[in-house]
Amino acid sequence: MKLLTNLTQIAAIAATNENENDAFRIFLKQQDSGTIDAIVHDINAVVTPQIDCTQCGNCCRSLMINVTPEETLSLALHLNEKIEIVKEKYIEISAEGQMIVNTIPCHFLADSSCTIYENRFTECREFPHLHKENFTGRLFGTLMYYALCPIIFNVVEALKEKLEFKY
Numbered sequence: 001m002k003l004l005t006n007l008t009q010i011a012a013i014a015a016t017n018e019n020e021n022d023a024f025r026i027f028l029k030q031q032d033s034g035t036i037d038a039i040v041h042d043i044n045a046v047v048t049p050q051i052d053c054t055q056c057g058n059c060c061r062s063l064m065i066n067v068t069p070e071e072t073l074s075l076a077l078h079l080n081e082k083i084e085i086v087k088e089k090y091i092e093i094s095a096e097g098q099m100i101v102n103t104i105p106c107h108f109l110a111d112s113s114c115t116i117y118e119n120r121f122t123e124c125r126e127f128p129h130l131h132k133e134n135f136t137g138r139l140f141g142t143l144m145y146y147a148l149c150p151i152i153f154n155v156v157e158a159l160k161e162k163l164e165f166k167y
Contacts, residue, residue, distance in 0.1 A: 001158065003050055005150045007058055014147030020167040021146060021156070025139045027165060033136045036159075043158045044130040044151070051150050057112035058148050059127050061105040066098050067091060071121050078119045128152045 004010055014021075028036060053059075067075075076086040092102040101107065101121075108116045114124070128149050129138060145152050159165075 001046060001050075001154075003047060003150070003154045004157075005051060005056075007056070007148075007150070010150060010153045011147045014153065017146075021143050023167050024156075024160060024165055025143060027163075028136050028139060031136065031163075033134060037133050037135050039162055040130055040135045040155060040159060043155050043162065047154045047158065048130070048151055051154070053151070054113050054117070056150060057109055057114070058150075059145070060109040060112075060114065060124070062145075062148050063106075063123075063127065064094075064104060065101040065106060065121055066123050067101060067121050069099065072099065074119055075116065078116060130155055 004013075072086060072091060073083055075090070076083040079086060081089075090102060090107050091099050094100045106114075108114055108120075114120050126132070128142070128145060128151050130142075130151065132138075135142070142152055143156070146156055147153070
C-alpha cells in the first residue's frame, strides 16, 4: 500500500474531497458498525506502523488535549515541579469543565517531537483512535482531522477503496 505523508498534498486533497467525505460519512453510518470496525482495525494495523508520528507532530499543532488529574500529577512529577505550578503554566479549565492543555500548539512540542513523549497524555497516546471500537460513531471527529493526520487520511482513503465507495 502506497501511503501519502506530505501534509501539503494531504491538505489539498482533503479540500477537494470535502463533499465526497460528507457523502462517505453518510454511507458509513448505513453500514454495520462491527464490520466497519474490523475493516478499519485491519487497515490501521497496516498503515500506522508505516507512518512515524514523531516525525510529523501535526496533531500537536492542532488538537485540544484533554488532561486528567492523574496526568497532571504525573506531569508535575516528570517536570519536577509542584502541581500548582504545572496547572498554572500548562493547564486550563474548558467551558465544559474539562482540564485541557492551555495552548495550541502544545507546550511540549519541539520541532515535530514531543518533549514529554514517554509521559504524554492518554489522549495523545491514543490519537488518532482508529484502534478503538465504534469508528462510525466517531466519524465527525475523525473526518475533522482527515486533512491534518496522515494516518487518518490514508486509513479513510483505503477504507473507501476497500468498500468500493464511489462518489
